[in-house]
Amino acid sequence: MRIGVPRESSPSETRVAATPSTVPQLLKLGYDVVVERGAGERADFPDTAYAEAGASFGTSQEVWASDVVLSCNPPTDDELALMSPGATLVSMLSPALHPEVAERYADAGISALSLDAVPRISRAQSLDVLSSMANIAGYRAVIEAAQAYGGMFTGQVTAAGKVPPAQVFVVGAGVAGLAAIGIAGSMGAQVRAFDVRPEVGEQIESMGATFVEVGAVDTTVSSDGYAKEMSADQAELAARMYAEESRNADIVITTAQIRGKAAPILLTAEMIAAMKPGSVIVDMAASTGGNTALTRADEKVVTDNGVTIIGWTDLAGRLPRQASQLFGTNLVNLLKLVTPAKDGQLVLDFDDEVVRSMTVTRKGAVTWPPPPVKVSAAPTPVTTPSAEVAKPAEDPIAAAQRKRTRNLVAAGLGMVIFFVIGGLSPLGILGHWMVLMLAVFVGFYVISNVTHALHTPLMAETNAISGIIMVGALLQVGSDNIAVTILSWVAILVASINVFGGFLVTNRMLAMFRKG
Structure with missing residues (x-):
């Protein structure tokens, strides 16, 4: 099939539907591209740039007579009369605001796709001209x-x-x-x-x-x-x-x-x-x-x-140059969708909700308005299975009281375990045990109260602590006590994972801020 890119007839329109950088992408899809001379002048795209990109040139009549016509604005009556029955028009047609235009394109016997009717779903973002503009x-x-x-x-x-x-x-x-x-x-x-x-x-x-x-x-x-x-x-x-x-x-x-x-x-x-x-x-x-x-x-x-x-x-x-580039890229993404075999044959698959939503007419038949899209921008509601009986809402005061009771019981058990271990441990070990418990409590409250925005510098601090642990473990790895040696190897392994993993994560985050 041949794609035609006309020079926009409106004197105030500076954009063009295809640029020298999007033409090669259209050619890769198997289409021939014919551009009307001067189509990109108002966007600073000379004809020589289109020629270098692989496009051919034709008159206004030849462009509008193409199998597929890409334009920024709807065609005038004279331009529409130049289109061949069975051809496809892709443009900003505004059928939601002017539904009567559907009959106009149906009478011409063409298929019409409106770029301003792209549904607001994730997979359609790459061809959403409204968002780009x-x-x-x-x-x-x-x-x-x-x-x-x-x-x-x-x-x-x-x-x-x-x-x-x-x-x-x-x-x-x-x-x-x-x-x-x-x-x-x-x-x-x-x-x-x-x-x-x-x-x-x-x-x-x-x-x-x-x-x-x-x-x-x-x-x-x-x-x-x-x-x-x-x-x-x-x-x-x-x-x-x-x-x-x-x-x-x-x-x-x-x-x-x-x-x-x-x-x-x-x-x-x-x-x-x-x-x-x-x-x-x-x-x-x-x-x-x-x-x-x-x-x-x-x-x-x-x-x-x-x-x-x-x-x-x-x-x-x-801003015609940038606007044309984004507009043309949206059109390329649309043509990729409707040319699944990349053989230059446009296929309007109505099983695809994106294509169905955009199609105003197909081969002269009015298809507007389309059915509602199945995908919603609203979060999916959580439904309760019918086999289950919904539980009544819990009293927040009672729930808070139960949570407080559980915390007190857990704290009491922890203190009992701490005193039992402390009473059975040698005096030298007791001092280390106290330091460990204090470190656990301080670490928990410090980390749990740090805002998420400071987790990266906090990670750097934990890397330093892991380095200290690694040094201590290296000093003890040669101990005559086999239990100390095993514990030292475990400490070295865990600290190494934390240190190297922290550096990898930090480097990945810094790469987000590097140019190129």
């Missing part, structure tokens, strides 16, 4: 905000006075939101973030930002990895939080979108009017209506009180 868009959103803000992100203390850091508030902690949080934080800003999915609070804090919590927000873990609409009570509480956070922020970045629906309005005109003059809003949901009441797609709006609202819908395309 959202990552770049989140990065670019901070750059756009910094340019419009005109101030420093990081705080400074100088001889001329103190400069406070910029206050950044990010709404939504998906891929784009987390990328924005990371970049804003690395630039020195104080970042606060909110998401309706409670499970992402830990991710926000791991990026160094403050997770803004709202009371009464649904604590149910998202079943598909996407955000869902709030109830009326939750929305009211969230609105109060949005008003307060936006009023205190210098920069607000909104990313909230609901799959298959228009973006929710989070910041009203009144909230924006209460923001500080010179503050900036970057609305990353502008393409689906926007998260603010004043957002205009692909426009920059400055309000009467001096707030700048940026509604660019091509944030990822403003």
Whole structure:
């Protein structure tokens, strides 16, 4: 089969669906690749680079007449008319937002795969274009905000006075939101973030930002990895939080979108009017209506009180080279999935839930919407076998009392054993026995109270202790007492395992921080 890569007809589209580094991977799958001349110019990929990669060139008509067409945007009516019945189109088709497009491709007699319909499951991450583009868009959103803000992100203390850091508030902690949080934080800003999915609070804090919590927000873990609409009570509480956070922020970045629906309005005109003059809003949901009441797609709006609202819908395309590379890599991973024999023959296997979820039409038949994916992003609930009778919940006070009693009994038995052994041991051994017991108690309480973050330096300390044990054992290994000799050999073996194992683990951890 032949893969066609057209030059995007939209004047604002800078990306290309295949790059000189992804073309050889397509060729290895058994396909022929034909590229329209100038397809990669806006992403700084010259035609000579495609020629060196093994691609051939064709006119727009020849490219769209290919067996498989890869594009970033849906085709125009004229471009769709050039496609042959039975061909396959792979693009961002947005069937969840515009389900009527399925009939359009069915009438053309083609198979259509929508890249924005990839299910949120682990095995589909490598071909998830939405995540790839959202990552770049989140990065670019901070750059756009910094340019419009005109101030420093990081705080400074100088001889001329103190400069406070910029206050950044990010709404939504998906891929784009987390990328924005990371970049804003690395630039020195104080970042606060909110998401309706409670499970992402830990991710926000791991990026160094403050997770803004709202009371009464649904604590149910998202079943598909996407955000869902709030109830009326939750929305009211969230609105109060949005008003307060936006009023205190210098920069607000909104990313909230609901799959298959228009973006929710989070910041009203009144909230924006209460923001500080010179503050900036970057609305990353502008393409689906926007998260603010004043957002205009692909426009920059400055309000009467001096707030700048940026509604660019091509944030990822403003970094065209990297965006095209990631987009093309996602497409390569998709074609690997649908070309199992690597013979250049595309196979749409509906037993594969990833392929089924993406397919809008197959050979002219409408297949949208797909059935729900079987794999859920929510944790699997623990079920009790029907043959067993569920035990009633135990009284926590009684459980704590029993645990305390067990600990006291164990401590009492330990003391009895200690005194018995001490009473039967020679006076010289008794001193060593005391040191051993004290070491056991001190070691237990020291190690059990060390935070996990300090386990690596603690391991280095235990290596030093093991070294001391090894030296002592070496001094005793030549003893005339056979029991002492055996014990010395055992001590040498155990201490050696600990020392060398500790060095191996430490070296492996350090390798994670080495470049290359």
